[in-house]
Amino acid sequence: MKLKALNGFKDTLPGETPLWRRLEDLARDVFARFTFSEIRLPILEKTDLFARSIGAATDIVEKEMYTFPEKQITMRPEATASLLRAYIEHGLYVQKPVQRLFTIGPMFRHERPQQGRLRQFHQMDAEILGSANPRVDAELMAMGAMLLSELGLTVSLELNSLGCPVCRPGFREGLLVFLASRQEALCDDCRRRMHTNPLRVLDCKNPACRGIVEDAPSIQDHLCPDCRTHFVAVQDGLDQLGIVYSLNRFMVRGLDYYCRTTFEFITADLGSQSAVCAGGRYDGLVEELGGPKTPGIGFAMGMERLVLLLQKQQQPAAGAEVDLFIAGLGEAASRLCFSLMHRLRQAGARVMMDPDGRSLKSQMKQADKAFARFVLILGDAELERNTGMLRDMTTQEQQEVSLGDTRMLLDAIAA
RNA sequence: GUGGGCGUGGCCUAGUUGGUUAGGGCACCUGGUUGUGGCCCAGGAGGUCGUGGGUUCAAGUCCCAUCGCCCACCCCA
Structure with a gap:
């Protein structure tokens, strides 16, 4: 086999698209109930946008972005940055005080693929801009919970607060002092992380680190x-x-822009890729990107992960996609069949025939397989x-029907 | 970037201590009386055994290299 998709890039075959459709359709329905509007965004942005929003020192920006260096442009690794860019660029903040927006589409990160993690993956993003009210935090999480619940998925919600520029630096210093006192016992990664992003040590999966971190100061006790x-x-x-929900003082965020509320919906059924939806508040980010001072909160759902979970539950058999063969x-x-087929299609019916005119037996088999x-x-x-x-195949x-009146035929197959 | 596992027709897979034309299942095609599906039966098409070297009289089966995929770490949705 010569031509194949790139590593980490996947085709979604006809057998899988109904599940994706179900996911998207339900998501749009739930988002609509919460009065979110859809926004569609480009996949390429200036590299600088991501460096400034996600954080120049994060793994994503440092080594995982698909970038065209000579053009200084990058395929988006996440959606929030683009969404805020559009929000600022088009002055959406003057149209209404609070904007509720969602977007669905592919993201790109050059990581090593594994279960629930691809290089081109898809996210559903929801953001509320313009309100710092804790009520919208709860509302946004409720929306995520509603969607996941209606998909039939069992997940748990974990909640934390990361503080703000007023209180986090102090906590960070305290944590650093604590970690320094125990650094002999930390894993190699955490000894490195201590200096790059000490908060990350809190959610290290290494058992030894977990034990140490149990005694670490809690951000929740150090909020302003x-x-x-x-x-x-x-x-x-x-x-x-x-x-x-449950409070988890060890949960932190990988992207720099988060503050205060952070949350994750976790599943036990996906191995190490346990977060199917994660998000948090980013009150300073719009301003950071050159917009007016605007609070915001949002989440991203990993669609591949959701589809994996949906595939693990019992799926109803594929429904009929063909009205008439x-x-x-x-x-x-x-x-005659050829033109009749076209007339019926014009009238709205889903009709197919065998272009090669095989035996009737063969055509019956085809009809059967097509449901x-x-x-x-x-x-x-x-x-x-x-x-x-x-x-009637069921x-x-x-019965013998006249072909003179397509209306009658349509009525017959609509019954 | 670091570990581990695996690569046999579209898919799943059997292949003994290397030995005659690489088996099976699903799917596909054609039949099983004259124009009729889902079950069953028969027949058929489809494979350079990832690739390239090497060892050998002989390799899917051993050795080396290489590519690819998967899982895990890292990171993240």
């Missing part, structure tokens, strides 16, 4: 009054909506009378 109030109110909002016997009949609900058989006998034999009943 404003962040503390906000955090409490977020929890109150979740409680009001009946959203179950027209089986013609002989060239003359096939000619056609009806087969219309046209042979010499029917030709003479301008009729067709209409067979009841096996047949």
Whole structure:
């Protein structure tokens, strides 16, 4: 085999697209209930946009981006940066005080692929811009929870607050002191992480590190009054909506722009790629990118991960995608079938035929495999009378119908 | 970037201590009386055994290299 897709890039074959459709359709429906509007964004942006928003020192920006260096442009590794760029560029903030936006599409990161992680992957992103009210934090999480629940998935919600520029630096220093005192016992990665991003040590999966981190200071005890109030109110909002969650003081974010509320919906069924939806607040980011001071919060859902989970649950059999299969016997009949098929399609029916005019038995088999609900058989006998034999594939009943009036035929197969 | 595993027709796979035309299942095609599906039966098409070297009288089966894929770490959705 010579030509193949690139490593980490996958075709979604016809057998899988119904599941993707179901996911997208339900997501659009739930987002609509929460009065989110769709925004569609380009895949290429200036490299600088991502460096400034995600953080120049993050792994994503340092080594995982698909960049055309000579042009200084990059294929987006996530959607929030692009969305905020569009928000600022088009002055959406003057149109209404609070914007609720979602976008669905491919993202690109040059990582080593593994289960639930591709180089081209797809996310559904939802963002609320223009309100710092903890109520919208709860609302956004409720929306994620509703979608996941209606997909039939069992996930748990974990919540934390990362503080803000007022309180986080102090916590970070305290944490650093603590870690330095125990660094002999930390894993190699964490000794390195201590200096690049000490908060990351908190969610190291190494058992030894986990044990140490148990005794580390908690961000939740070091929030400034404003962040503390906000955090409490977020929890109150979740409680009001009946959203179950658990506090996780070890959960941090990989991207630089997050502050205050952070959350993840976690599954136990996907190996190490356990987060199917993650997000948080980023109150300083719009301003950082040159827009007005605007609070914001959002989440991203990994669609491949959701599809993997959906595939693990029992799937109902594929429904009929064909209303009518027209089986013609002989060239003359096939000619008639061809034009009849087109007229029925114009009238809205889903119709197919065998272009090669195989045996009737073969055509019946094809109709069966296509889950056609009806087969219309046209042979010499029917030709003479301008009729067709209409067979209901589920009841096996047949009746001769006139071809003179397509309306009647349509009614027959619509029943 | 670092580990581990695996590469046999479209898909899943059997292939003994290297030995005659590489088997099977699914899917596909054609039939099983004259114009009829889902079951069953028969027949058929489809494979340079990832690739390139090497050892050998002989390699899918051993050795080396190379490419590819998967899983895990890292990171993240």
